[in-house]
Amino acid sequence: MNLGRIAGLQRKLAGRIIEQPVKPGDIRSIAAVDVSYKGNMANAAFVLCSFPECRLLKSRVIRTEVHYPYIPTFFFLRETKPVLLVVKGEKFDVLLVEGHGRAHPRGYGLASHIGLLLRKPVIGVAKKPLRGYPEGTLVKVGKAYVSVGNLIDLRSAREIVAVLNEGGYPKPLKLADRLSRGLENEEITTHAAAGKEGSHR
Secondary structure, eight states: OOHHHHHHHHHHHHTTOOOOOOOGGGOOEEEEEEEEEETTEEEEEEEEEETTTOOEEEEEEEEEEOOOOOOTTOTHHHHHHHHHHHHTTOOOSEEEEEBOSSSSTTSOOHHHHHHHHHTSOEEEEESSOOTTOOTTSOEEETTEEEEEEESSOHHHHHHHHHHHEETTEEHHHHHHHHHHTTOSOOOEEEOTTGGGSOOOO
């Protein structure tokens, strides 16, 4: 794996990210994804909530095999595949991704990669910042570190996450986290062609 080449690709793709306002009043649904791992198996959870009430509308979990190890600042290599599989075919206005977007040393984290692939407004939400992230690309809302994924600006992202705050973290992501770790009852679908589909985070 040539990480130098992948890093160069991240810098190049960062130039394709679009930052634009999203009015909270135009949003009807918020989705969130989170992935938990056990060995080389990933449990990816998707939840869909109403906005701004944050009423749970739908949830699902898929299990798939992953082939990339965890490498700091190259998280998208590992997690893009399970995220894309669990959101496939779903409809939502804005997606929350457990990971950084613009607030990444190369300006292009998991949330940006997912946003670029889906061509949907995506917000990156993380529990701690990365070292060397560009100034002005991150804002703290409660205990969450928020950044632009794609097709949204930082001000809009902050306002949306603030509405969803529950005990310091966005409620949809808290629900997705519990589902991915098997702490809520939800049918888990194993992706049969795990090694043949998906992309890279």
